[in-house]
Amino acid sequence: MxxxxxxxxxxxxxxxxxxxxxxxxASLRTGRASANLLDPINVEAYGASMPINQVATVSVPEPRMISVSVWDKSMVQAVDKAIRESNLGFNPIVDGATLRIPLPELxxxxxxxxxxxxxxxxxxxxxxxxxxxxxxxxxxxxxxxxxxxxxxxxxxxxxxxxxxxxxxxxxxxxxxxxxxxxxxxx
Structure with a gap:
């Protein structure tokens, strides 16, 4: 049986x-910065669509700031474009191979x-x-x-x-x- x-x-x-x-x-923004906020973003890299954490290191240096350190300098523009086009309302500031994303008040x-x-x-x-x-x-x-x-x-x-x-x-x-x-x- x-x-x-x-x-x-x-x-x-x-x-x-x-x-x-x-x-x-976790990917929903609540006013505090979190590395998970960028999880839904995919970057066109090397002929494929990849999650952002496979082309860069995402960190939170301040409560209202996300930092994205791109490993390959040639990918900085692609990462910037992907973040801007993600409809998450982020405007990254490019600083060499690092993108700083300030989080405005909701x-x-x-x-x-x-x-x-x-x-x-x-x-x-x-x-x-x-x-x-x-x-x-x-x-x-x-x-x-x-x-x-x-x-x-x-x-x-x-x-x-x-x-x-x-x-x-x-x-x-x-x-x-x-x-x-x-x-x-x-």
């Missing part, structure tokens, strides 16, 4: 959605936009968790249909899958509330 569904696998996949959501939230309108983006990220994470739940439920129904588990086992395990889903979505919601408060803090 099979046990129905692999809860370790479901849990791992749901945690993956939460972890991806945390990574997305205005209320921009804070509201960032909150909306955070909500979109949260909804995407919830959808990913629901897809994992759906896969688990389908697996359980197939196992019950094939006679591998009883109807009672189906009901018990379905409840476990739902509880795992509810707990994961609650974790996503808590992360969202925390990030929203951080963004709106003046």
């Amino acid at each position: 099979s046990e129905g569904v692999d809860f370790k696998d479901l849990s791992r996949r749901m945690e993956g959605a939460v972890s991806a959501f945390q990574h997305d939230l 205005n209320e309108e921009r804070r509201r936009e960032l909150v909306k983006i955070a909500h979109q990220y949260a909804e995407n994470a919830r959808i990913a968790v629901r897809h994992v739940r759906r896969d688990g439920m389908e697996h359980l129904k197939k196992a019950e249909k094939d006679g591998e588990i009883s109807q009672d086992d189906l009901h018990v395990q379905s409840d476990r899958v739902q509880k795992l889903t509810d707990d994961t979505i609650a974790a996503i919601d808590k992360l969202l509330v925390d990030k929203e408060a951080e963004i709106l803090q003046v």
Whole structure:
């Protein structure tokens, strides 16, 4: 007799959605400089599109400044262009092989936009968790249909899958509330 569904696998996949959501939230600007703010930027380098951290070192020397030290001087203009075209609202100052990016104070309108983006990220994470739940439920129904588990086992395990889903979505919601408060803090 099979046990129905692999809860370790479901849990791992749901945690993956939460972890991806945390990574997305880290790239949202809150007024304090963070090296993660540049994570979504890709640079056209050597005939390929590469993440910025593969062509430069990103550091935070001051609370409102990001420093990007480009390793290859011939790539400085490409990195500058990628940062300017990223729609993150950054205007780098080129200083040799280093780009300095001052972070201006966030205005209320921009804070509201960032909150909306955070909500979109949260909804995407919830959808990913629901897809994992759906896969688990389908697996359980197939196992019950094939006679591998009883109807009672189906009901018990379905409840476990739902509880795992509810707990994961609650974790996503808590992360969202925390990030929203951080963004709106003046």
